[in-house]
Amino acid sequence: MSQRTKLAFLLALAALPLLEIGVLIRLGQAIGFARLALLVIATAILGTIVIRRVGVSMVSRALQGIERGRDGLGPILDGFLQVVAGMLLIFPGLISDALGILLLVPPLRHWLISSGILKIFGSVPFESASARYKAAEKAPDGKTAADDAHAVTIEGEYERLSEKTIPAEKAVRRTR
Numbered sequence: 001m002s003q004r005t006k007l008a009f010l011l012a013l014a015a016l017p018l019l020e021i022g023v024l025i026r027l028g029q030a031i032g033f034a035r036l037a038l039l040v041i042a043t044a045i046l047g048t049i050v051i052r053r054v055g056v057s058m059v060s061r062a063l064q065g066i067e068r069g070r071d072g073l074g075p076i077l078d079g080f081l082q083v084v085a086g087m088l089l090i091f092p093g094l095i096s097d098a099l100g101i102l103l104l105v106p107p108l109r110h111w112l113i114s115s116g117i118l119k120i121f122g123s124v125p126f127e128s129a130s131a132r133y134k135a136a137e138k139a140p141d142g143k144t145a146a147d148d149a150h151a152v153t154i155e156g157e158y159e160r161l162s163e164k165t166i167p168a169e170k171a172v173r174r175t176r
Helices: 003-031 033-067 073-090 094-103 106-122 129-136 168-175
Strands: none
Touching (some): 073 094, 094 106
16 A cells, blocks of 8 residues: 555544534434434444344354365455444444445445455465365375365364272262
């Protein structure tokens, strides 16, 4: 980003609260305070609902995409934009509400992801941890676990309960 672009972005960011207040005052004069308050509260509730709904489904959609062999970054970015939309709806102000509602439109989100955001992440090499583990697991015949279509690797910890020492009090009670 050039220095002028950074300065313009900073000025626009500083001017946004002033614009929000001005628009709220004008709309409050036009429709009345009670209706304006209801509008602000309704958009805040909508923003909260959006954030709750997306938070749960974003991770599951990303994991499903990864399991199917697709890139998991797209659903994560889509969910991130939905969370940003929810946050914009929670902030009191009509400009932020309008931006939040625009971000809730799926074709617009997909266009934003495909046109700009994914290009930023596209230059970064990414390899999932599971792919590294599969590449590292070599079988005796030289094949990796990724070469075998039916290979299933389950990682975990276990403890044999039969080898645990039983305290004397419990051992005595069991024998009686």
